[in-house]
Amino acid sequence: MTGAWTAMQRVFEERDRQDFDEVRIAGLAELAARVRELSELVVLTRADQSEVAVVAREVELLTRRLAEAGRGIPPGAQVGEGGIVRQLGSPVTGALNPLAPPIEISVSPDGTARSEFTLGVLYEGPPGFVHGGVSAMVLDHLSGVAASANGTPGMTAGLDLRYRRPTPLGVPLSAEAKAVRVEGRKTFVESRILGPDGRVTAEATAVFVMPTR
Numbered sequence: 001m002t003g004a005w006t007a008m009q010r011v012f013e014e015r016d017r018q019d020f021d022e023v024r025i026a027g028l029a030e031l032a033a034r035v036r037e038l039s040e041l042v043v044l045t046r047a048d049q050s051e052v053a054v055v056a057r058e059v060e061l062l063t064r065r066l067a068e069a070g071r072g073i074p075p076g077a078q079v080g081e082g083g084i085v086r087q088l089g090s091p092v093t094g095a096l097n098p099l100a101p102p103i104e105i106s107v108s109p110d111g112t113a114r115s116e117f118t119l120g121v122l123y124e125g126p127p128g129f130v131h132g133g134v135s136a137m138v139l140d141h142l143s144g145v146a147a148s149a150n151g152t153p154g155m156t157a158g159l160d161l162r163y164r165r166p167t168p169l170g171v172p173l174s175a176e177a178k179a180v181r182v183e184g185r186k187t188f189v190e191s192r193i194l195g196p197d198g199r200v201t202a203e204a205t206a207v208f209v210m211p212t213r
C-alpha cells in the first residue's frame with residue numbers, strides 16, 4: 001500500500017476541473033517559450049554587470065506582475081490522441097513548463113514511443129555534452145509513455161541505465177522506447193537515445209509498477 005495511486009487520483013480529479021482551453025494553452029506556451037530563451041541567455045550572455053542588474057530588476061517586475069493575478073494549481077494531464085497522456089506542466093514534454101526542452105513524443109501502431117529533439121546548454125553536463133541525469137529523465141519519461149501506450153501504465157520502480165558514449169548538445173537526437181514484457185503489475189520497457197550518426201549514446205531498461213490502492 002503506497003498511497004501513490006490515491007494521491008494521483010485526487011490530483012487528476014482536481015485538475016480535471018480546470019479551465020484550460022486551447023487559446024489559453026497557446027498563450028501560456030508562448031510565454032514558456034520566451035522564458036526558455038531568456039534562461040538560455042542567462043547562461044550565455046556577455047552583458048556587463050550593470051546591464052545584468054537592470055535585466056534582473058525587469059524580470060523581477062515581470063514576475064511580480066504575474067503573481068498579482070494570483071496563483072492557481074499546476075496544469076493537469078489529459079489523455080490525447082492515440083492514448084498519449086498530455087502533461088502540460090511536465091519537465092520533459094510540458095509546453096507550459098519553461099524547464100522542459102520540451103520534447104514531443106509520438107507512438108506508432110506497434111507501441112513504440114519516439115521523439116526527436118535537441119538539447120541546448122541548459123542541459124549540459126560534461127562540457128559539450130548532455131547531463132546524464134537529463135538523459136535519464138528523457139528515457140524515464142519516454143518509457144513511461146510506452147508503458148501507458150501498452151495499456152499498462154505505472155510508476156517508475158527502477159531505471160537501469162547504460163551510458164554508451166557521450167550524448168552531444170545542440171544537435172538533433174532521437175529516442176525510442178517500447179514495452180517488452182508485462183508480469184502482473186510490472187511492465188518492463190527498453191529505451192535508447194541515438195546521436196545524429198544513429199549510434200546509441202544511452203540505453204535503459206525500466207520497470208513500471210502500477211501502485212496498489
Ligand SMILES: CCCCC/C=C\C/C=C\C/C=C\C/C=C\CCCC(=O)SCCNC(=O)CCNC(=O)[C@H](O)C(C)(C)COP(=O)(O)OP(=O)(O)OC[C@H]1O[C@@H](n2cnc3c(N)ncnc32)[C@H](O)[C@@H]1OP(=O)(O)O
Pocket residue numbers: 001002004005008009085140141142143144145148153154155156157158159184185186207209210211212
Ligand atoms: C493512476 C495511477 C497509475 C500510475 C500512472 C503513473 C503515470 C501515468 C501518467 C502518465 C503517463 C505518461 C507519461 C509518463 C510520465 C512519466 C514517466 C515518469 C514516471 C515517474 O517519474 S514516477 C516517479 C518516480 N517513481 C516513484 O516515485 C515510485 C515510488 N515508489 C512507489 O510508489 C512504490 O515503490 C511502487 C508503486 C513503485 C511499488 O510499490 P508497491 O508496494 O506497489 O509494490 P512492490 O514494492 O511490492 O513491488 C511490486 C512488484 O514489483 C517488483 N519490483 C519493484 N521494484 C522493482 C525493480 N526496480 N525492478 C524489478 N522489480 C521491481 C517487486 O519485486 C514486486 O514483484 P512481485 O510482485 O513479483 O513480487
